[in-house]
Amino acid sequence: MGREILAELRKNFAGRMFKTVVNFNTRLKEAASLGQPICEYDPASRGHKDFQCLAQELIATDTIIEQKSAVQLTAEKAATVKQIVEPAVAKQNIASSASSGQALPATAKQTIVAAANKQTEKTQVRKEIVQVLDDNLDLISTSAQELLASLKDQAKAKEKTAVIKPIEAKKDIDSKLNDFYGVRQFDKSVRFVTLYPRAKSVQIAGDFNNWQPQQTALTPSKDGKWELALELAPGKYRYRMVVDGQWQQDPYNGNVEANPYGEYNSILEVK
Structure with missing residues (x-):
């Protein structure tokens, strides 16, 4: 019955459940009755190993959430830069249209004025774009660095998880307990x-x-x-x-x- 319930839960809530299963173990009850953590009462028990795997899965989940938050923050900063740069780019497009004769005012006077000022406007727009990018250079650089650091941390976390084995972690805990x-x-x-x-x-x-x-x-x-x-x-x-x-x-x-x-x-x- 228990296995059927677990299978049904995984079928309907697979994305919201942990993969680790904490099995029934009498050593867990004994440790709780004596007010001791299972890692101190019986580090070699099945119950301790199950909770150790659950802790590792929780740490991995927190790492993924932090990475998603970093990517989202980078995207928000990029959107802010885009909002600042787009008006300047639009001005440049208007100047280009004026020089090519597209979308110009109908009157000859406006055409003459646009043609006379086209070079000045294009130069001014370029200066504005350069100035905007220069003012936001730190923001763009910071976003790129945060994204790169997030990817590096992800790679390191995967390496660390692959290298550390449960038996090595158990030996480390045992050695510390035995010191006391x-x-x-x-x-x-x-x-x-x-x-x-x-x-x-x-x-x-x-x-x-x-x-x-x-x-x-x-x-x-x-x-x-x-x-x-x-x-x-x-x-x-x-x-x-x-x-x-x-x-x-x-x-x-x-x-x-x-x-x-x-x-x-x-x-x-x-x-």
């Missing part, structure tokens, strides 16, 4: 740092505390961070985060292994 959150070893001490802005309690259960989370509660700090430092002997440890009583893997530790309950334990190796 996760688990780190400093000499004999292991420090856990995570982000749960709306959580009331954050604990850790693992091999090092016999899976008793109440023994190792993290301490809250500013901006929703939670921290804990433990001294652990060298070895490999499995652990899970317990956030307000809900057990889950560490969202900032990509080293995991499956457990007997169909979920994942985070892995920590102390050297």
